[in-house]
Amino acid sequence: MTMKLHCFGESGHSYKVAMALSMMDIEWEPVFIDFFKGESRSPEYRELNIMGEAPVLQDGDLTLTQSGVILDYLSSKTGKMGGRSADARREVLRWMFFDNHKLSSIAGMLRFQMNFLPEDKRNADVIAFLSARLASALKTLDDQLTNHAWLAGDDITVADLCCAGYLYYPEPFSFDRKDYPNIDRWLDAIASQPGWKPPYELMPGSPADRA
Amino acid sequence: MTMKLHCFGESGHSYKVAMALSMMDIEWEPVFIDFFKGESRSPEYRELNIMGEAPVLQDGDLTLTQSGVILDYLSSKTGKMGGRSADARREVLRWMFFDNHKLSSIAGMLRFQMNFLPEDKRNADVIAFLSARLASALKTLDDQLTNHAWLAGDDITVADLCCAGYLYYPEPFSFDRKDYPNIDRWLDAIASQPGWKPPYELMPGSPADRA
Numbered sequence: 001m002t003m004k005l006h007c008f009g010e011s012g013h014s015y016k017v018a019m020a021l022s023m024m025d026i027e028w029e030p031v032f033i034d035f036f037k038g039e040s041r042s043p044e045y046r047e048l049n050i051m052g053e054a055p056v057l058q059d060g061d062l063t064l065t066q067s068g069v070i071l072d073y074l075s076s077k078t079g080k081m082g083g084r085s086a087d088a089r090r091e092v093l094r095w096m097f098f099d100n101h102k103l104s105s106i107a108g109m110l111r112f113q114m115n116f117l118p119e120d121k122r123n124a125d126v127i128a129f130l131s132a133r134l135a136s137a138l139k140t141l142d143d144q145l146t147n148h149a150w151l152a153g154d155d156i157t158v159a160d161l162c163c164a165g166y167l168y169y170p171e172p173f174s175f176d177r178k179d180y181p182n183i184d185r186w187l188d189a190i191a192s193q194p195g196w197k198p199p200y201e202l203m204p205g206s207p208a209d210r211a
Numbered sequence: 212m213t214m215k216l217h218c219f220g221e222s223g224h225s226y227k228v229a230m231a232l233s234m235m236d237i238e239w240e241p242v243f244i245d246f247f248k249g250e251s252r253s254p255e256y257r258e259l260n261i262m263g264e265a266p267v268l269q270d271g272d273l274t275l276t277q278s279g280v281i282l283d284y285l286s287s288k289t290g291k292m293g294g295r296s297a298d299a300r301r302e303v304l305r306w307m308f309f310d311n312h313k314l315s316s317i318a319g320m321l322r323f324q325m326n327f328l329p330e331d332k333r334n335a336d337v338i339a340f341l342s343a344r345l346a347s348a349l350k351t352l353d354d355q356l357t358n359h360a361w362l363a364g365d366d367i368t369v370a371d372l373c374c375a376g377y378l379y380y381p382e383p384f385s386f387d388r389k390d391y392p393n394i395d396r397w398l399d400a401i402a403s404q405p406g407w408k409p410p411y412e413l414m415p416g417s418p419a420d421r422a
Binding site: 046067073090096098109129143 | 257261262263273275276277278279280283284298301304305307308309311312313315316320334336337340344351354355
C-alpha cells in the first residue's frame with residue numbers, strides 16, 4: 001500500500017523522511033500541508049498530530065510522527081539504512097538525538113528567522129545566538145566525519161539522512177560548505193546515492209510559490 | 212556490575228538518566244564532570260564523547276551517550292518504564308524526540324542564559340525568543356496531559372522522565388507550574404514514585420558549590 005507523507009517543501013524534518021522513502025525505493029505520495037497559511041496549527045491537524053509538526057507518515061492504519069521515529073521505523077521495516085545489531089542501532093539513534101537536540105532544531109529556527117519571518121520581525125541578536133550554536137554543532141559533525149565516511153558505522157544509515165536534511169536547503173542560514181570540508185564531502189556522497197533528490201524536487205511547496 | 216554515570220548536578224539530560232537509574236533500582240555511581248571549569252570541552256572528554264556533552268553511561272564495556280539512547284537502553288535492559296510492544300516503544304521514542312527537539316533543548320539554553328551566564332553576557336532578546344519557544348512546547352505537553360495520566364501509554368515510561376527532567380530544577384527559566392495545571396499534576400505524580408529524588412540530591416555539583 002502506498003505510504004502517505006504529510007509534508008511541505010520547506011520542512012527539513014519532512015525532507016529527511018522524503019529522502020529515505022525515495023532512497024529506499026518505497027512507494028509513497030506526499031500530502032501537502034499549507035504550513036504558511038497555518039494549517040499545521042489548526043484543530044484538524046492537531047487531531048492528526050498533537051505536536052502540530054510536520055512530517056506525519058501514514059502506512060496503512062499506522063500513523064507516525066517525529067522524523068527520528070519514522071526513520072527508525074522505515075529502516076526496520078525495509079532492512080535498509082539501519083543498524084544491523086542492537087549496538088549499531090543505538091549508534092544510529094545517538095546521532096539522530098544529537099541532530100534533534102543540537103543541529104536540526106537550531107538550523108530550523110535560524111533558517112526561519114533569516115528567510116521566512118517578515119524582515120521587521122527578524123532579530124539580529126537571536127540570529128547571532130543561533131548561528132553560534134549551529135556552528136558548534138556543525139563542528140562536532142565535521143569532527144566525526146574526519147575519520148568516518150558515514151556518521152554511524154561503515155555504511156550509510158538514516159542517521160546520515162537525519163543530520164544532513166537541513167544542509168541541502170539553498171536558503172542562507174549561516175552554513176557554508178566551504179567552512180566544513182568533511183561535511184562537504186559527506187553531503188556529496190549522500191547526494192550521489194540512488195534515489196537522492198533535493199528538497200524542492202521531492203515535496204510540494206517551496207519559497208518560489210510564495211514569491 | 213555498578214554502572215557509572217558521568218554527570219553533573221546542573222545537567223538536565225544527566226538528571227533524566229539519574230532519575231531512571233534510581234527509580235529502576237539499578238546499582239550506579241556518579242562520576243563528576245567539572246563542566247563549569249570546561250572539563251566537557253577537554254580533549255580527554257571528547258575521547259569519551261565526541262559530542263562533548265553530559266551524560267555518558269558506562270555499563271561494563273559498553274559506553275553510551277545521548278540521554279534518549281540511554282533511557283531506551285535502560286528500559287530495554289530492565290523491562291521497566293518502556294513500551295511493551297513495537298508500537299508502544301515508538302510512542303515512547305516519539306515523546307523523547309519531541310523533548311530533545313522542542314523542550315529540553317530550549318529549556319537548557321534558556322536556563323543557562325538566565326542563571327549560569329555572567330550577567331553582562333545575558334541577552335534580553337534571546338531570553339524572550341527562547342521563552343516564547345519554551346511556552347509553545349509546554350503548551351503541547353500540557354495538552355497531551357489533559358486526557359492522559361502519562362505521556363506515552365497507560366503507565367509511567369522513560370518518556371515521562373525525559374520530558375520532565377528540566378522541569379524539576381529550582382532556577383528560574385520562565386516556567387511556572389501554576390500556568391500548566393496538567394503538567395503540575397503530572398510532575399507531582401512522577402515525584403511520588405519510589406526512588407524519585409530532586410536533581411541536586413542525585414548528582415554531585417550544584418550552584419551552591421559555586422556561590
